[in-house]
Amino acid sequence: MDEMQQQAGGVSYAPSPPEEFCGRQEELEQLSAILSQAGEHGQTVVISGPPGIGKSSLLNRLAYEVQERPGGRQSPVLRAEVFDLPGMIFSAFRELLNDLRRSSASARFGSILDAESMKEAIRYADDVFEKYAAPVEPVGLLPKAGEEIVGVFARSPEVGYDRVYQAFEELLRELGREMSMTGHVAAVLLDDVHLASSHDRRLLRDVVRDLPPGILLAFTCRTEDGAGSGYVTMQEEIRDLGIREVQLHGMQRHEIQELGERRFHVSIDDAAAGLLAESSGDPFGLMACFNALRNRGLAPSRENIADVIAGANDPAGLVFAALPEPVKAWTEDLCVLNPPFPVPVMACMLDLQGADVTLMTDRMQENGMFRRLPGGEYAFAHPLLQEHCRHDLSEDARVALNARAADCFEHSIHRLPGRLYVLLSLADHLFHAREYGKATDLNLEIGLRFHHRDDHDTALMLTERAVVSAGRLGDDALLAVAERQRDLIRQKVSGPVRPAQ
Numbered sequence: 001m002d003e004m005q006q007q008a009g010g011v012s013y014a015p016s017p018p019e020e021f022c023g024r025q026e027e028l029e030q031l032s033a034i035l036s037q038a039g040e041h042g043q044t045v046v047i048s049g050p051p052g053i054g055k056s057s058l059l060n061r062l063a064y065e066v067q068e069r070p071g072g073r074q075s076p077v078l079r080a081e082v083f084d085l086p087g088m089i090f091s092a093f094r095e096l097l098n099d100l101r102r103s104s105a106s107a108r109f110g111s112i113l114d115a116e117s118m119k120e121a122i123r124y125a126d127d128v129f130e131k132y133a134a135p136v137e138p139v140g141l142l143p144k145a146g147e148e149i150v151g152v153f154a155r156s157p158e159v160g161y162d163r164v165y166q167a168f169e170e171l172l173r174e175l176g177r178e179m180s181m182t183g184h185v186a187a188v189l190l191d192d193v194h195l196a197s198s199h200d201r202r203l204l205r206d207v208v209r210d211l212p213p214g215i216l217l218a219f220t221c222r223t224e225d226g227a228g229s230g231y232v233t234m235q236e237e238i239r240d241l242g243i244r245e246v247q248l249h250g251m252q253r254h255e256i257q258e259l260g261e262r263r264f265h266v267s268i269d270d271a272a273a274g275l276l277a278e279s280s281g282d283p284f285g286l287m288a289c290f291n292a293l294r295n296r297g298l299a300p301s302r303e304n305i306a307d308v309i310a311g312a313n314d315p316a317g318l319v320f321a322a323l324p325e326p327v328k329a330w331t332e333d334l335c336v337l338n339p340p341f342p343v344p345v346m347a348c349m350l351d352l353q354g355a356d357v358t359l360m361t362d363r364m365q366e367n368g369m370f371r372r373l374p375g376g377e378y379a380f381a382h383p384l385l386q387e388h389c390r391h392d393l394s395e396d397a398r399v400a401l402n403a404r405a406a407d408c409f410e411h412s413i414h415r416l417p418g419r420l421y422v423l424l425s426l427a428d429h430l431f432h433a434r435e436y437g438k439a440t441d442l443n444l445e446i447g448l449r450f451h452h453r454d455d456h457d458t459a460l461m462l463t464e465r466a467v468v469s470a471g472r473l474g475d476d477a478l479l480a481v482a483e484r485q486r487d488l489i490r491q492k493v494s495g496p497v498r499p500a501q
Contacts, residue, residue: 250281
């Protein structure tokens with residue numbers, strides 16, 4: 001553990017703190033203009049761009065402009081992050097509800113949100129969300145013979161999607177009314193919406209369509225197709241709904257010079273800044289380059305920058321080449337987990353106990369490779385780091401790490417919050433660990449639950465995993481069950497099968 005005190009990545013690759021935000025004045029002006037119109041008519045804006053371009057950092061800065069900037073609006077900000085698991089927009093909206101509850105209890109915004117009608121809207125939405133979640137989320141989990149995991153689920157209540165949308169619409173309408181009466185605008189911020197499933201995006205789309213005055217909804221979306229990106233499928237929705245789009249591109253020369261000064265305390269001359277603008281104008285690539293120069297003790301000259309860039313296939317590779325071995329081992333062991341990473345699972349993956357777990361969480365925030373999330377969980381500081389690490393795993397290492405992750409989740413399952421996240425993670429790890437017996441049962445069961453909640457795309461993905469798993473097992477009876485469930489869901493997705501003409 002003492003070796004972990006060594007700095008791994010210099011300046012963190014996590015989204016920029018608002019006070020260190022650099023450049024993007026044109027984009028900030030666009031956002032400011034949209035924000036100024038939200039008092040009269042609810043406004044929605046998407047911040048889009050390729051990975052590493054600074055979308056999350058700009059969202060951080062927007063939050064600062066709404067809530068913290070001296071002389072600014074001093075308005076509530078509700079923020080949630082979408083991760084690469086099914087049902088995450090819905091989970092994000094539940095987290096927004098929790099943020100709203102916390103804001104209403106704070107001294108800062110309590111007077112704004114203290115109206116009884118506001119409290120009642122929060123209570124009602126919370127009750128509806130809990131009932132809607134019940135068909136998927138387990139009431140408890142019990143071990144079954146053969147150490148398999150089975151969910152003990154509540155009966156499906158009479159709460160469908162329409163009531164969830166109505167409850168959230170009424171909540172935003174009441175919040176918007178309170179904001180308009182006090183001259184404020186509540187900002188609802190969602191990060192990484194490209195990871196949402198089609199069913200999740202339906203909720204977002206319906207909310208956008210009827211967004212009330214006093215509400216600004218801003219979300220980020222990754223434009224690169226692949227790695228789970230849903231931007232291509234969202235483009236038509238964005239256009240049809242009239243959502244304003246702020247597109248991010250590479251940073252200009254003067255912005256790169258500002259980044260060097262504010263975040264690394266170095267002066268970048270025009271020639272060096274020009275090379276960076278041409279070759280790696282995205283903030284992630286710039287951070288990787290500046291950190292590499294710092295780690296090697298090199299001045300940020302044009303020649304040194306050219307050497308650093310030439311020696312790496314991509315910015316993430318440049319980052320990993322500079323890591324000390326203990327940090328490399330941590331990133332490899334944790335890269336198969338789906339964020340947010342619960343601390344007990346991380347400790348299990350790294351084989352840490354007692355005081356070493358506390359030391360682990362301290363080092364996580366020091367080494368620049370990881371970030372702590374508001375709920376106390378962790379994630380890689382930037383998704384590109386995790387994607388790179390996963391890509392470099394051998395097949396054998398990937399299987400072994402997924403098997404360890406499945407084992408860690410099973411051992412920690414009764415101590416972990418967010419049971420839907422736990423079950424989805426466990427189903428994913430069991431499948432990729434090739435533990436096909438457990439994977440078939442769990443993916444089949446959760447797939448059926450999502451099907452009952454009308455999230456048919458997610459249900460189909462999980463059920464197709466069960467089909468593959470049953471096939472690998474050679475269990476014809478189980479395969480037939482999985483195929484029947486798959487065909488039933490496919491029919492729901494495509495509509496009734498018509499007889500041949």
